[in-house]
Amino acid sequence: MIATLRMEFRKYFTTRTWWALLLITFVWTGLNVATMVLAIHFGRSEMTAEQGFFLPSGDAVARLIYSMGTTFGYVFPAIVGAMSVAGEYRHQTITPTLLTDPARWRVLAAKFLSVVPLSALYAVTVVVGCLVFGSALLAALGEPTALGDVKTWEMFARMILAMTLWGLVGVGLGALLTNQMVAIVTLLGITMFLEPTLRSLPMLIGRDIPALAYLPGALGDAVTGATLFSMFGPGGTGAGLLGFLPATALLLLYAVVLTAAGYLLRFRRDIP
C-alpha cells in the first residue's frame, strides 16, 4: 500500500496540473471573497431586512465573508479528487498503474487516502486566499477582520475539513464516472448550478425545506458552520443546517458510498 501511495503522490506532482489548479484556486476564491467584502462594505445600507438581507454585525460579518471561501473554493479539491481517478482514464495511464499494482481495490484505496493531504493543500490555499484578499481588504476599509477571535480560526479549521471531505467526494465521482470531462462537468453542474438553485427555493416559496440540509453543499456549509445562504434566511443563523458532527459524518459517508459504488460498478471493469 505504501508503494502504491508513493506512486500516487509522484503522479500528482509530476505534471503541471497541480500548481496551475492551485493558482486558480487561490485567485478565484480570493477575488470572490474580495467582491463580497466590497459589496457588503459599500452596500450595507441597502442590505436591510426589508430587502430580504439578514446581515450579522461585528466580527460575524467577517466570518460570513471568510466562509464564502468554502462556497467558492470547494469545487477545486473536488476536481482534484475526481481527476485522480478519471484523469488516469483520460490519459490511459490507468494501464501502467494497474500493471504496477493489479489489485484494483488497493489502487482506488490509495487514491482515496492520497487525496486527503492533497485536497487539504487546496483547502489551505482557499483559506490563505481568504486571508490575503479578505482580511487585507477588510482592514484597509476599516472593517473588523475578526482575526483576533479564536472562533474565526476555528472556522478556518472547519473550512479545511469541509473541503478535504469534498476532495473525497470527488474521488467517488471520478471512480463512478471515469470520464474526466463528464466528471468535471457534473461537479460544476452540481456545485455551481443545481445546489444553489435548490437551496434558493426556500427564499422563493417562503418556507424551509428540511431535506435540503442533506445536499452535499449544505453539509459542507454545516461542517464550516456558516453559509452564504444564511444571509437570506430568517435570523441569519444558517438555520436548517445539520450540526457539525452529523454533517461531517454524513459528508464522509457520501464520499465512501460514492467511491465504493465506483469500485463495484466501474473501477473493476475491463480497462478500455
Add this chain to the structure above:
Amino acid sequence: MLEVEHLTKRFGTLTAVDDLSFTTRPGRVTGFLGPNGSGKTTTLRMALGLTTPTSGRATFDGVPYQRLKNPTRLVGAALEASAFHPGRTAKDHVRMLADGAKIGKARCDQVLEMVGLAAAADRRVGGFSMGMRARLGLAAAMLGDPQVLLLDEPANGLDPEGIVWMRDLLRALADDGKSVLVSSHLLAEVQQSVDDVVIIAHGRLVHTSTLAGLAREHENRTEVIAADPGAWGRLVAEQGWTVQPGEPSAGPPSAGQQAMVVVGPTAAQIGRTAFAAGVELHQLATQRSGLEATFLALTEGQGTIR
C-alpha cells in the same frame, strides 16, 4: 514463463479470442502473429489482468497476473504507445512506476539509458515522436528486470535503425534467459528475431511451432513461362514436378507460350535444370517469400477488420 490456457473472450456476440492456448519459453523470443483485429492485443490484456477473460486463464510461473506480489519484478509489458501523460517527463513516468514497484532511482536512469532516452529523460512525453514513445514503453517494461516480457507491436513507430536496435535488444533479452513475446501483424517485421511463432486468426490458434518448423511447412511457388510448351512439358514429366496453370504477374504471355506455377523446387533448381536440358524460359519468378506466403495462407481471408 507465460502460459495461456483455453483463453476465451466474447464481447456480446463477437468472439475476440477463442479457446487460445500457448506458452512462451525462457531464452526464446516468441512471435505472436496474426492480422489486425485477430485478438492479439485482447489476449495480452487478458494475460495482464486489464481485461477479464470470459473463460480460461493465463498465468506467469503458475500465478495469474492479479495475484503476483510485485508483478513489475516478474513481468514487463509494453502495450499501446499512447499510455503516457503528455505533461509528464520520461524520467518522471518511469520513476512513478518505480515507486509503485519499490525500485530505486538508479535503475530508472539505467533503463532510460538502455533505450537511448537518457538525453531526453527530462523532456515531456507530449513532445515525443512515436519511436521515442515506443522506447519509453520498453524502458518501463524492462524496469523490474523481469523474466517475462510481453511487447505489443513494439516496432510500431520505430525507424529502420530503431527496428534493428529492437531486434538486437530482443535477442539480448532472450540470450539472458528471459522469455520474450512480441506481437506483430507482419511476419517480416519479426522474422529475423523470433525463435518460435504463435499464429492466430479470428482469435483462434492456427499454427504454433519454431520458426524453422514454419519454414519447413512452406512450399516454394515459382512462376515460369516457357518458350516451347512441348519441351517444357517433357521436362516437367521427366522431373516429376507439380505444376499448376498460373496467371503470370508480368502480363499475359505471347501466343503459343504457357504460364505455369511450379510447386516444390526453388527458382534456382528449376532454372538450372531447364538450362541443362536446353529448355528456353522467358520468365522465372518466385511468388512472394516462402514464409510470408505460408503466413498469409494460414491467416487467409481472415485479415478483415471487424
